[in-house]
Amino acid sequence: MTKQSSALVITKDGSEVRKLRLLTGFFVVIFGVFVALPGLAQTYNFNSIQVDGNQRIDSTAIVNYAGIARGTPVTAGQVNAAYQRVLDSGLFEEVEVQPRGNTLVIKVVEYPTINRISFEGNRRLKDENLTQLLESQSRRVLNPATAERDAARITQAYAESGRLAARVTPRVIRRSDNRADLVFEVFEGDIVEIERIGFVGNQNFSDTRLRRVLNTKQAGLLRNFFQQDTFVNDRIEFDKQVLRDFYLSRGYVDFRTLSVNAELARERDGYFVTFNIEEGQQFKFGEITASSDIDGVETALFLEALSLKPGVTYSPTVIENSISRMERLALKQGHDFLRVDPRITRNDRDLTLDVDFAITKGPKIFVERIDVEGNTTTLDKVIRHQFRIVEGDPFNPREIRESAERIRALGFFAGAEVNAREGSTPSQVIVDVDVEEQPTGSLALGGTFSTNDGLGLAVQFRESNFLGRGQSLGLSFSTSTDIRDYSFSFNEPAFLGRNLSAGFRIEYQDLDPSEARFTNSVANFEPSIGFQLGEHSSLRLRYTLARSEIEVSDANAVAGSIIDAEAARGRILKSSVGYTYRYDTRRSGLDPTRGYLFEFGQDFGGLGGDYTFVKTNARAVAEARVWHEEVTLRATLEGGALHSPNNDSRIDDRFIVTSRNIRGFEPFGVGPREIQPGVQDDALGGNYFAVARFEAEFPLGLPEELGITGGLFYDVGSLWGLDQTSANVLYDEFSLRHVIGASIFWDTPIGPLRFNFTRALQKEEFDREQTFDFTISAQF
Template identity: 60%
Template sequence: MGAAGRGPGASLKYILRAGIFCIAITGAWIAPSGQVAAQQIPVNSVSIEGNARIGDAAILSRAGIVPGQPISAGALNAGVQNLVDSGLFESVDITPRGNGLTITVVEYPTINRINFEGNRRINDDVLAAAINSNERRVFNPAQAERDATLIAEAYSSEGRLAARVTPTIIRRSDNRVDLIFEIFEGDNIEIERLSFTGNRVFSDRRLRRVLETKQAGLFRAFVRSDTLVADRIEFDRQVLRDFYLSRGYVDFRTNSVNAELTEERDAYFLVFDVQEGQQFRMGEITVTSELPQVDGEVYRDAVDTRPGAVYSPTLIEADIARMERQAIIDGVDFLRVEPRITRDERNLTINVEYVLSRGPRVFVERIDIEGNTTTLDQVIRRQFRSVEGDPFNPREIRESAERIRALGFFSNAEVNAREGSSPDRVIVDVDVEEQPTGSLSFGASFSTNDGLGFAIQFRERNFLGRGQELGLTLSTASDDRLYRLNFFEPAFLGRDVGFGLRLDIAESTSSTVTYDTDRGIFSPSLRFPIGANSRLDVNYTYEDAEMKDRGDDSDNGPIIGREILEGSRVNSSIGYKYTYDSRTTGIDPTSGYLFEFGQDFAGIGGDNTFVRTSAKVVGERKVFNEDVTLRATLEGGALNFSGGVNRAVDRFLLNSDIIRGFESGGIGPRDLSVTDEDPLGGNLFLAARFEAEFPVGLPEEYGITGGVFYDIGNLWDLSDVNLSGGNVVGESGSFRHVIGVSVLWDTPVGPLRFNFSDAIRKEEFDREQTFEITINTTF
C-alpha cells in the first residue's frame, strides 16, 4: 500500500485556509482598526458547496449565518470556528462573492471498517470495546488520536509500558475510509525486585504477601500481577496501611513509592519507603451515657475489648456493633455511639471513651437498586439489616455494602445515602455492576495413596440470579470415582436460614483395603447462623452403602467376608454440627481457632442404629513477626452401635489427613488371618497434629517454604463386631508417634506438598508411608 493511500498527513489535520479573512479584510471591507468589530458584511445570498451528508440548513445554523441579514467580521469568524469545532468537516472555506457568500466544505469521510494490526496479547474485541470510534460513523482525526491513547493505556495496565499505537487511514470510494490502529505491543516490563525501606517489625517477605503487586518469579508467564500498574500501586498503599493499623501501628505511613528502571530497561525495581511508628495497645475503656434512660454500665458489659489488647479499628467497630444490638434489645432508637480516643504517648496506649447519645431522628425512606441485570433485587435487599421505615444507621449501611461486595456477584458495588423527600428521610442508593459467576473447572490431583486423578466441576454461584449455588462434580482417580450434585439456598423461605442438598454416587477400589465400595448419599440440610463466626447445621442423611468382593486375587478374611455378604445396607440418620471459626473473620489477624462438634443419630428407618460423634479443634497463630505459622489440631470420633451390623464402611478408617506417616487404613485393628491382613477400622479414634510452616531462606519468587510436624494418633475398639474366625490385633489400640518435615511449593498449577515422615512409635502390623506428595488444583 503506497504512502499516499495511508499517510496520516493531510487526512489527520484540520485544513483551514488562512486566506478566508484576508479577502474579507482587504478590498471593499477595509475599515479603520477601531471600526473592524462593527463592520457589517452584507449577506444577500449564500451558496454552499461540497456537502453531501450535512444539509444546508444545518451548516447555516452552525455558522450563525442568516441570508438577507448582514453579519460582522467577528461573528463570521466565530461561525467558521463553530463549523470547524463540529468535527464534521475536513476543511471549511468561506469566500465573498459580490453581496453574497460562498461556503465550501469538505466533509470528513465515514468509517467503513476499523481494524487492529500487530496485536497479539489483547484481542480485537477487547480493543474495540475500549475505543469510541465506530464503524459507519463520521471519522474524526482527534477522536482517532484519543482512541490510540486509550489502546496504549490498555496495554499499560497489562504492564506493557512501551506499547505504541498509530492510527492511519485507507481511503475508499464514496468518501469512506478504513481506520487502522497499528500497534507495537512492546515487551512486558515486570517488577524484578519488590522491596521496602524503613520497616523494622515486619520483613520484606511478610509485607510482600500483603500487596496485590507481586515480584516476578519462576513462573511469571502465569502471573499477571508482577507488572507496574499505577492503580494497583495506589491500592497497595491502602492495604499496607490497613495491615499496620490492624496491628496497632496507628502512625504508620508510606512516605513514597519509587519505581526505577533497570540498566537494561526491561524491568523495574519497586521500593516502598515506609515509616512504621510504635505499636499501641488498648488502654482504659469507659462508657458514658448522655441519655437519662440508658444505663452506661449495661452497655459497658457489651464491650468485649479488654485493656492490653493490641489496638485495632476492628475492635472499636465490633464494640459499637454490640452496643447498638443491645440498644435494639432495649428498644432504644437512634442511639449513637461515639468513640472518643485519646493517646497515652508514655505508655503507648489508646484510651477509648464510648459516649452514648441520641442521634438525629432520620429514617430510611427507600432503598433504590440499579445495575443488576441478572441478580434479583431481593438478593441484594436481604444484605441490609434495615428496611424502609427503620431508623437510619450509617454504620449498618457500610456493613451492608461490605456484605454486598462479599457476595462476589458484582465487579463493583457502591452504596450511598442521600437526603430523601424531607430532611428526616434518607434514600439509600445501591449501584452495582454484574460480573460472571459461573465457572467450568478442570482439575488434576495426585497422591501416593490415590494416584493420579482428574475432575470436572461446574459451579454457578448465582443460579438464575437468586443467589443460589449449584455445583456438579465428576471426579476420578485410579482408585476412586465420585459424582456429586450440590445445591445451596442461603435464604430459605426468605429467612436467614440456609438450605443445602447433596447427592453423591461414589465408587472406591482402593488398594489399601481388600474390597470395593459402592455408596449413594442423599442429604438435605439447614444452616442457622448463630453469631458472626458460628453456625449450626442440621441434616438428614440417607446412605446406601455396599461392600463388594473384588473378584481378583485379594484375600478377604472371615470378618470382612461376613460384612461383604451383608450386601447393600441403608443408614438413615439425622444429625447436627456446630462450627465456630475465627481464623478468617476474627478480630485478631495473627491468630484464630476452629471448633467443630457434630453428631449423627441413625435409626430413623434404615438397617442400622447408631450414634456417630465427631469433634475437632484447630488453633493457629503467626509468630516471629508473622513469618512463621504455628498450628495445632486435636480431632476425635466415637461410633456407638446399638442395632444392625457394624461394618468396616461404617467405622472410622484413618488416612493421612488425620495422621501422616501411614497408608490410608495403615493403623488400627487388623485381621492377620489372611495374607492381605484386612484393615478393620475402629469405633474410636483420637489424633493430634502439631506443625510449623516457615521460610527456608530461598528467594520468595521460588514459592518454596518449609515445615515440620509431629503427629500422634490412635484408632481402636471393635465393640459390636463379630470377630469369630479372625486373628485380630490392635483392638485395644496404642498411640503412634510420627515426626516429619514438609516442603511446600506454591506453583501456578497448584500447591505441591512433599511430606517426609518417620514413625518413631508404631506397631509391627502397621503399614508405614515415609513419603507422600499431594497436589490439588483447578485450571
C-alpha cells in the first residue's frame, strides 16, 4: 500500500521526477487492491514488525503511529488503517505497508528537512513580511500540507492589498542528505481597483454623501496616493456596519443593507460595488418618561438630569448618554446597583419613539480586581485612570464599556480589549484589560505657503506617551518671510492622579513685517491647569509671564509717531493670570448634523510686571449640515476688548486683524493707521474688534475622491480704538468692512489647499486689500 500526499513540484539535480513517482504509486495501489480482494476477510497475526527506510524518525515511533500490537489478530481493514495513521503523521513522503507471513513490513520515505525558505517574484510585499505569515520553518521537516497553507496565507495577504489575481506556488528543490529548499514562487498580478461605488434604495442621502461615510473608496485620478480603493471583503463588511451606524444616528431605525453586489469588470481590472439598501422612515423622540418601583428613588430628579427633549431626532448614542447620566446621578444619591433599562414604544402614525427609562435594582456584584496585560511601555496607572471605578466598587457593565472606549481613545494602543469574568465568588468579577502597544511619537516636517507670509518651513516633534506616563511633549519650529516661531510644551493629563490636566508652554516669536517700520520679539512662559465642568464644558486657568520688545531703526524713525514712542519704552515685562471657558457640542451633541462652540476668556495683567490690563476674547461658532448633509453652513461671531487703565498699551498688546478674522485684507491691513504721506503709514492695531463670518461649503459635482469642494463666504467686521492718538491717526472710530468671496478647498495627499477669491464691498481708503489668497500646509 503506497500513497503520495504532496502536490508540490519536486526537482532533483534539475530534473522533475515527481510524475514517475505518482505513476509508480498509482500502479502499486491498483495492484494492492487486486491482491487484497480474495482475502478481504483474512486476518493476520504478526509476531514482529519491521520498519525500513527511516533515517531520522525512530522505528518505535513509527510502530506507535501504526497502532498494531504484536501477537494480536488484526484484519486487512485494520492493516489499511495502520497505513493511513502512519501517513497522516505528516512525517513521510511515501508509506508502504506489506504483510509478509508473520512479519509486518512498514517501508517509509521521510520528508526532507527544510534547508532554507525563500521567495521569488515578490515586489510589493517584502520577504520579512511574508516570512511572518509562514508556519513552515527552516531546519524542520517539510510538510506539503503546511506549505500549501502557507501559500494560501500569502495569497490572502495579496488579496487584502487588492491584488486578487495573485498566485503563489510552493516548490521543493532537493538537496543532499535528505534536505530541501522550499521556494514560494509569487505572481503578484495587478491591483484590482474599485471603479465605482453605487447605492440603490437611498432616497434621503445622495450617493456622494454615503460614499464619504464608507471606509472603502473609489479609485480616481490620484489613486496612487489612496490605500483604500481596492476590493477587500472584510472592509465591505465593516462598511455595512458603518452605514448602519450612520443611518441609526439620524433616526432611521429600520435601516437595512439588503445586499452588496461586487461585479468584476470584463477586463478583470476593476470592481463595481453596489449597496442595495432600505432606508425606512426617520423617527424622532416622543414622550420621555422615567419609572421605578424602588423606594426612595424620585424619578422626577432623574428626568431633570436629562438633556433629551421630545422632537429631537432619535439616536442610540443619545440613549446611551442619557443612561450614563442617570446612573451617575443614582451613585451621587447613594443608590448602588441601580440599572436603567430603556423601554421604547414605537408610534408609526406620527413616527416617534416614546422612551421610558425604567430604573431597576441590579444584581449585587462587586469588582474584585482589574488586571492589565500587554502594556510593555505604558504604566498601569495610565490605563487604570481611564476607569471611573476601582477594586471594591459596584460592578457596572456600562461603565466598563465606556472605560474601554476611553482607553482606545488615548491613541497609545493598536488594540485594546476590556472584558469581565467571574471572580473568586459569584458576586465578584475580574476586569481583564489586554492592550497592544504602538508607537506614540511623531516627527513632522511641513511646508507652508501663503500669499501673505510667503514660503515657510515647519518642524514638529511630538510624543504623546512620554516615558509611558501618558504625558505629552512637543517641540516645534516654524518660519516664514515675516514670522519665526519656536515653542516647547508639556502636559500631564492626570495631574495629582485626578481629572486635571496641567502643563506649560514656552514660546519665542520674532515678528519682522516686510512692510512695517518696526520689529517685535515676544517671549512667553505659560503654565496652565484645566478640568472638565460638564459633558461638553471645560475650564482652563493659566498664568502668563511675557517679555516683549519693539525696535525701530534709526533709518526708519519718525519723530513724534506713536510706534516710535512705544518702542522708546524698551523691553516690557508682562505678568497676568487668565482663564478660558469652553462649551463645545460639535462632536458629541444630540444632533450629529449640527453643533455649536462657545469660548470666553480673560487675562488680567498687573500682578507684577510693567503693564496693567484686562484683555477679553469671545467666540461663538454654529455649524450645521443641510440639504441632506450635502452643504455645510457655518457662522462665527468673534470679538475682543483690551482695557489699559494707564492708557499705555502697545501694538503687541492690541488686536491685529488678519485673514483669519476678516478675509480679503492683508495682515495689518485694517484698523487705525498713522499716516503722513511719503513719511509713514503705520498700522497700529486696535483695542477692540468685532467680526461676523458666514460660510457655506458644498460639493462641486466632481468625483469625491479628488477631495475638491467649493465655498462662498461673507465677512463683516471692524477694528478700532486706541489709548493714544494724534492728528495723523485715521480709522480710530468704529467702521465696518464688508467682504464677499468664493473658495476652492482641495484636500490633497500632500496637504489641504485653500484658494480664496475676495472682493471688498466696503472699505476705507488706506486699507490694504487682498483679492486672492492661497495657502498650503503639508506633512511629509
